[in-house]
Structures are given as structure tokens and as C-alpha cells.
Amino acid sequence: EVQLVQSGAEVKKPGESLKISCKGTGYSFTTYWIAWVRQMPGKGLEWMGVIYPGDSDTSYTPSFEGQVTISADKSISTAFLQLSSLKASDTAMYYCARRAGAFDVWGQGTMVTVSS
């Protein structure tokens, strides 16, 4: 079974950093792009960026570029989303998704809460 399994919920203070993981199983991890999607409470889906684990080629949407870092370690079939200098407005659910054309497999989501 193809699965993406994300790391657990996080509670952070403003100014802290965070790295969320997304482990792919049941398929060839290096041959599919992995995207990251943000969903703020009660809001819609926002595409943040994407990585090709085979060569770590990345692309970000302008509103997230410089604010987040997407990486991957193909030796452990895991993609990462790093958020730095966290603000309360970073409080959201973060999803990873496999891009097979459309996003056919999604992780279960990682809830990030930023609060002092």
C-alpha cells in the first residue's frame, strides 16, 4: 500500500524552528515529486512547494520562498519541511502529498501550533 506518514503534532513558541517529516512507503520514493500544502484553521489549501527526491530539485510558490525549506533524504525515503522563525500565523495543518500528475496520495497531516 502506498502511504505517506507524517511526523506528529507540534507546539512551538514564536521564534522557534521546526522540521516536519513525511516518509513514503510502498512505492519508489525517488521517482515521484512530494509537495507540501498548508491549511490554516478554517481556511483553504495552499500549495507551498515541491521536491523531487531523486535529485532534490525544488520549487516554491513566491509567498513561501525564503520562509520555508523543503528537503529530502532518499536514503530513508523521507521528505522534510522546515519552518523557521515561527509566528502565530504559522499555526496550521501541514500536509505532504505525492504528485503523480495530480496529488494522489496524502499524508495524514501535521498540526503545528505556535503560541507563547
Next chain:
Amino acid sequence: DIQMTQSPSSLSASVGDRVTITCRASQGISSYLAWYQQKPGKVPKLLISAASTLPSGVPSRFSGSGSGTDFTLTISSLQPEDVATYYCQKYNSAPHTFGQGTKLEIK
């Protein structure tokens, strides 16, 4: 960047109704259009890809059409379990922008 605009933003319909949601791209995207269903508190689920292709397991009451800039998602006979927010997404090239969503409720 190409913008994706859905209408309506919310919709209330009765069980058995035919429901249509539209999605417009600010530039042509051929048929690189997906629809997702997100039920309350759940993970988004791929409903339609390539504008009109249903993945295995998606009920046949769902259908998609369109190409270029204008697309539609149709539910032929609304069921109670279809209560969800529906998103369109372009995926021809990055950024793979989502529409703002259409919240569907039962009247």
C-alpha cells in the same frame, strides 16, 4: 502565476439534486486540472484528475469536464456523504495552485 477561481464559494442543495461547481483558470491549462474532496476534519482526497478521470473507488455520480480555462465538477445526485469542501487545482506546472474551495452543504 495562474490563478484558480471557483464558484460558488458555498452551496446548499437537497439530497438527490444535481450539483455543479465551476473552476476557472486565469490562463489555459489544457486538461491539467484536478478536483479534491475534503470532508470536515479529514485529509483531502483526489476526486478527479485530468479534468475528467475518476480514480478507482470514486462513485460514478461524480464527473468532471472542461479544458483550457473553464472546468466543472458535477454531482449527478447529491448524497448526504458528499458534504465536504471541494477544491480544484492546476498541476501542469509549478506552482500547483488550488482554488479557494467550495463548501457544499445539505439543505
